[in-house]
Amino acid sequence: xxxxNNLSRSFKLQDGSDLKILSDLNLSSSSGESIAIIGPSxxxxxxxxxxxxxxxxxxxxxxxVDSLDLNQMSEKKLARFRSSRIGIVFQQFHLMPHLNAxxxxxxxxxxxxxxxxxNLARASLDSVGMSHRTSHHPWQLSGxxxxxxxxxRAIVTSPALILADEPTGNLDPENAKAISDLLLNLSRVKNIxxxxxxxxxxxxxRCDKKLQLAHxxxxxxxxxxxx
Numbered sequence: 001x002x003x004x005n006n007l008s009r010s011f012k013l014q015d016g017s018d019l020k021i022l023s024d025l026n027l028s029s030s031s032g033e034s035i036a037i038i039g040p041s042x043x044x045x046x047x048x049x050x051x052x053x054x055x056x057x058x059x060x061x062x063x064x065v066d067s068l069d070l071n072q073m074s075e076k077k078l079a080r081f082r083s084s085r086i087g088i089v090f091q092q093f094h095l096m097p098h099l100n101a102x103x104x105x106x107x108x109x110x111x112x113x114x115x116x117x118x119n120l121a122r123a124s125l126d127s128v129g130m131s132h133r134t135s136h137h138p139w140q141l142s143g144x145x146x147x148x149x150x151x152x153r154a155i156v157t158s159p160a161l162i163l164a165d166e167p168t169g170n171l172d173p174e175n176a177k178a179i180s181d182l183l184l185n186l187s188r189v190k191n192i193x194x195x196x197x198x199x200x201x202x203x204x205x206r207c208d209k210k211l212q213l214a215h216x217x218x219x220x221x222x223x224x225x226x227x
Contacts, residue, residue, distance in 0.1 A: 002029040002052065002161055002193050007061035009047055021047050023216035024061070029209075031160070034187050034194040036204035038221055039213035045197045048213065049163050052195065053086055054078045066160040083108055087154030087192075089183070091166035093146040095138040095153075101125060102134040105153045112157070124156040125149070128182060144175030148182065155186060162187065164196045168203060180206065 004027040010020040021044045029035055039045050050056040052063055054070045063070045066085050070078060095104045105124055109117035125131050128148040138146055147167060154162055164183060168176035180203045187194035196207065204210050204221070212221035 001031055001064075001066060002027070002195065003062070003064040004028075004052075005062040005064070007051060007063060008059050009044070009051060009056070010059045020216055022051070022058075022213075025218050027211070027218060029193045029195070031193055032188050032191040033209070034184055034196065034207040035209040035211060036207035036221075037195065037197050037211050037213055037218070038199065038204055043213045044216060045213055046165065049165055049195070049197055052161075053088060053163055054082050083111055084157050085160045087157065087159040087162040089147070089150050089154050089162065089164040089167045091169040093138070093143075093150045095146055095149060097138050100135050100137050101130060101141070101149045101152075104138070104149055105156050108153065108157050120156055121152070124152040127155070127186070128152045142175070143171050144178060147171065147175070147179050151179070151182060151186070155190065155192070158190075159192060161193045161195070164194065164198075166198060167196065168198065168200055176200065176203075 004025050007022060007025040008020065009022040010018045013019050037045055037048065047056065051058055057071060068081065073081060096107065102121055102125065105121035106117045109120055122131065122134065125134055128151050130145065130148050130152060133141060133145060141149065167183060168179050171179060183194060184206060186192065196203065198204055210221045211218050
């Protein structure tokens with residue numbers, strides 16, 4: 001579950017003034033719910049995802065994930081929480097090139113010293129249709145296959161929340177649809193909250209909520225806002 005309470009983020013400029021990127025954002029998401037966030041480049045979408053992931057601290061307001069306020073955690077506790085309760089899927093996949101698919105999915109579990117890492121990773125790869133490619137390295141996989149491995153890595157810790165930053169942005173239409181299907185289905189079946197930043201009209205329209213970020217504010221998006 002995810003809740004944003006009056007979330008704001010600003011940056012100090014050289015002249016001492018504040019540049020406000022996000023202003024008093026409020027949002028709530030229940031388990032298994034999917035939310036699409038759209039908006040023009042430079043509107044603050046990446047900053048918002050970084051705040052939700054705990055990679056940046058807000059200027060004010062709260063990010064609550066799984067009933068816990070991220071801003072009340074120390075950096076060490078936040079890193080542990082993020083590695084276990086938040087899964088992140090990137091446009092560029094961010095797979096380790098020297099590790100095979102199984103090892104890439106094992107990585108977050110190895111960091112937790114989980115003795116069941118390999119078994120859990122195999123099950124996660126199976127759930128995304130990649131059980132036959134466990135020994136292949138990223139350079140041996142297609143873009144769609146790399147994204148499936150990245151999704152398997154994101155869900156292997158049984159997170160409460162998945163954040164996906166343009167997950168179909170580098171894929172052809174066929175693979176983009178397959179990855180969209182996979183993410184939305186996993187969110188519902190595994191009861192995971194899903195937040196997707198996307199420029200894809202078709203993907204945004206399939207999510208439970210469709211929001212637009214513009215001028216530092218979140219608002220319900222109408223179809224015309226996607227065009």
